Amino acid sequence: MFETLRARLFARAAPRPEEAKASRTAPLIAMQAQGRAVWSPRDAASLAREGYMKNAVVYRAVTMIAESAASVPFLAYQAAAEKPDHPLLALFADPNRRQSGTAFFETLYANLLTAGNAYAELVMLGGQPAELHALRPDRVKVVPGADGWPEAFDYTVGGATVRFHDPGAGGIAPVLQLRLHHPLDDHYGFAPIEAAAMALDIHNAAGAWNKALLDNSARPSGALVYRGEGGATLSAEQFERLKAELETNYTGSVKAGRPLLLEGGLDWTSMALTPRDMDFLEAKNGAAREIALAFGIPPMLLGIPGDNTYSNYAEANRVFWRQTVLPLVGRTAAAMATWLGPAYGGAVRLTYDGDAVDALAAERESLWRRLEAASFLTRDEKREAVGYGPDGESEAKAGSASWTS
Incomplete structure (x- = not known):
């Protein structure tokens, strides 16, 4: 038992695998559909x-x-x-x-x-x-x-x-x-x-x-109600004739707005909402x-x-x-x-x-005017502020002044 414990204490640790940067959540995403x-x-x-x-x-x-x-x-x-x-x-x-x-x-x-x-x-x-x-x-x-x-x-x-x-x-x-x-x-x-x-x-x-x-538009958005005496209803022949007349005379864009001519006992009841209502x-x-x-x-x-x-x-x-x-x-x-x-x-x-x-021309002109009025900036600093590199004039002037002095 002592030898076993000693072997465990002094055993060399297994070499650690080389570390690689990877997201810890990536395997969870990969489990969903790897390779497909x-x-x-x-x-x-x-x-x-x-x-x-x-x-x-x-x-x-x-x-x-x-x-x-x-x-x-x-x-x-x-x-x-x-x-x-x-x-x-x-x-x-x-x-x-x-x-x-x-x-x-x-x-x-x-x-x-x-x-x-x-x-x-x-x-x-x-x-x-x-x-x-x-x-x-x-x-x-x-x-x-x-x-x-x-x-x-x-x-x-x-x-x-x-x-x-x-x-x-x-x-x-x-x-x-x-x-x-x-x-x-x-x-x-x-x-x-x-x-x-x-x-x-x-x-x-x-x-x-x-x-x-x-x-x-010529098809009425409503119902034709027959108000016959004593609860009478239209016969099958009358119903089919009325249906055919509506299809022939009141359907299609050419016939839009044509008024309905109703016979005795027929009354028009609007059932649609107007565009204004909607x-x-x-x-x-x-x-x-x-x-x-x-x-x-x-x-x-x-x-x-x-x-x-x-x-x-x-x-x-x-x-x-x-x-x-x-x-x-x-x-x-x-x-x-x-x-x-x-x-x-x-x-x-x-x-x-x-x-x-x-x-964006107006924005550029406004920026240029503000920079031109900024007397505390050099020419190259103004150019840098608008995204341009130095033109060399400032360096040349500085070098000339140093040589003169």
Whole structure:
């Protein structure tokens, strides 16, 4: 017994495995569907059909944001130096043979806003990025690995599937996923259309009701009541004749508004609520405002009446650019730099050129005036405050003054 106890006390401890950084919650995520495609909890194709393709407010909101964001040019930096001739900017300007840079990023932003997810495929040639392609979100499925994070993406078309594998540390992933925050999903984003789903249904239902009203406006919304003596009712022949007469003479948009000619004993009783009773227009405009709110667009810019949040159109447009467009461009630039940076040495920082946005010209002029009046700042400090590097004049003057003294 003593020898056994002694062996336990003085036994050499087993070598500890090499430590690796990993989330303690990742295995719980991985247990759900390791190695299998995780399907999106909502149908991205249905969101696109019911929202973008059938609703004018959603279409305009998505198009407005995507076109505005795609028009903002990128700036590339290595350390503190701007690199206007960086090859990554050339790739963004000409991503593939079928799309210009503006068209590629417009597609990418539109996919992100419509489905909550956007995917970009990278094509390498000679060890360097050669092409970028935007993938349809409804065709891409995430494949989680043992650590819970995506290890591959499945792209399915017509029953055929291509799997893009993550090369791991040190490699460049063939697919980049951009996603909007989803509080209840680990792999997919949350589309603005989903947040405004109820408002979208109301707006679409209002349009359908209006269309049906035009198609059937001559069909009375009420009841024909026969008030015969002694409780008498219409015979089967009389009923069929009355029904045929209504179908022939009072149905269709051409016959809209034609008055009913009622015979003895027949009385018209209206049973429908008028658009005024239903507050029809206000309900539709309220739904449109809610859709615009979900996308981050001031309703004034979409021509939706009843919104007086901003004093004028220019102010609403500045808010749109500052709070919606530029944050979207900024997060995309950061994701692209992280994704493609290793192909260019890893020391690439991407940002956007806010000076190229005409809608913010008034803000720039105001800033420049304030800086010009700031006598306590040097010329180079003023340039740095607006995002420009030193021009060398201050250093030259300082060097000249030192040499003279």
